[in-house]
Amino acid sequence: MTVKHIDHPLLRHKVGLLRAKGTSSKDFRELASEVGNLLTYEATRDLQTEKVSIEGWTGEPIKIDKIKGKKITVVPILRAGLGMLDGVLQLIPNAKISVVGLYRNEQTLQPVAYFDKVVKDVDQRTALIVDPMLATGGTLIATIDLLKQKGCKRIMGLFLVAAPEGIAAVTEAHPDVDIYVAAIDERLNDKGYILPGLGDAGDKIFGTR
Numbered sequence: 673m674t675v676k677h678i679d680h681p682l683l684r685h686k687v688g689l690l691r692a693k694g695t696s697s698k699d700f701r702e703l704a705s706e707v708g709n710l711l712t713y714e715a716t717r718d719l720q721t722e723k724v725s726i727e728g729w730t731g732e733p734i735k736i737d738k739i740k741g742k743k744i745t746v747v748p749i750l751r752a753g754l755g756m757l758d759g760v761l762q763l764i765p766n767a768k769i770s771v772v773g774l775y776r777n778e779q780t781l782q783p784v785a786y787f788d789k790v791v792k793d794v795d796q797r798t799a800l801i802v803d804p805m806l807a808t809g810g811t812l813i814a815t816i817d818l819l820k821q822k823g824c825k826r827i828m829g830l831f832l833v834a835a836p837e838g839i840a841a842v843t844e845a846h847p848d849v850d851i852y853v854a855a856i857d858e859r860l861n862d863k864g865y866i867l868p869g870l871g872d873a874g875d876k877i878f879g880t881r
C-alpha cells in the first residue's frame with residue numbers, strides 16, 4: 673500500500689479543528705466532509721481524460737477534455753464513512769455508491785461484513801473507500817478483501833487520520849492499494865483509539881457521544 677500524506681495548510685487547519693474536544697457534531701460533520709473533498713481532489717489526479725468535440729460558444733467546434741470510461745464507486749464504511757460522503761460526491765457527483773458495514777466477531781476479533789451493497793460493475797471501476805479513521809487496519813483489510821472478491825482491480829482509500837500500526841497492517845496485506853490521509857498520528861491506545869486522534873468519529877458525526 674502506498675500512503676499519500678497530503679500536507680496542506682487547509683487540511684492541517686481543518687484536522688486541528690476536528691481534534692478539539694468542544695467541536696459540535698454539526699461542525700465535525702462539515703469538517704469531515706470538507707477534508708473528504710480535499711482528499712478526493714488529490715486522489716483523482718490520475719484519472720484519465722479523453723478529447724471530445726463539442727460546439728463552443730462561438731458556434732465553432734472545439735475539443736474539450738472529459739473523464740474517460742467507467743469511473744469510480746465510492747465505498748463508505750458504515751457508519752462513520754457516511755460523514756465524508758457528501759464532500760467526496762461534490763467533486764464526483766456521478767460516482768456510484770457501494771456501502772459496506774462490518775462488525776467485530778467477539779470470539780475471533782475479526783471483522784465480519786453484515787451488509788454490503790456493491791455496484792455490479794465494480795470490476796470496471798476504481799473503488800474509493802472512505803472512512804475517517806485508519807486505526808488497526810482490520811476493517812480496511814476486510815473491506816479490500818470483499819471488494820477484490822467481487823472483482824475490483826483498483827482500490828484507493830481516503831482517511832482523515834491514520835495510525836502507523838494500521839498503515840503497516842494494510843501495507844502488508846494489500847501492497848497494491850493507495851491511500852490518501854490528512855494526518856498520520858502517533859499510535860493506538862490499548863482500546864484501539866488513535867492518539868492524539870479525534871476520538872470516536874462515528875459518535876461525533878452522528879451526535880451519539
Ligand code: URA
Nearest residue numbers: 807865866871872873
Ligand atoms: N475509530 C474511531 O472512531 N476513532 C479512533 O480513534 C479509532 C477508530
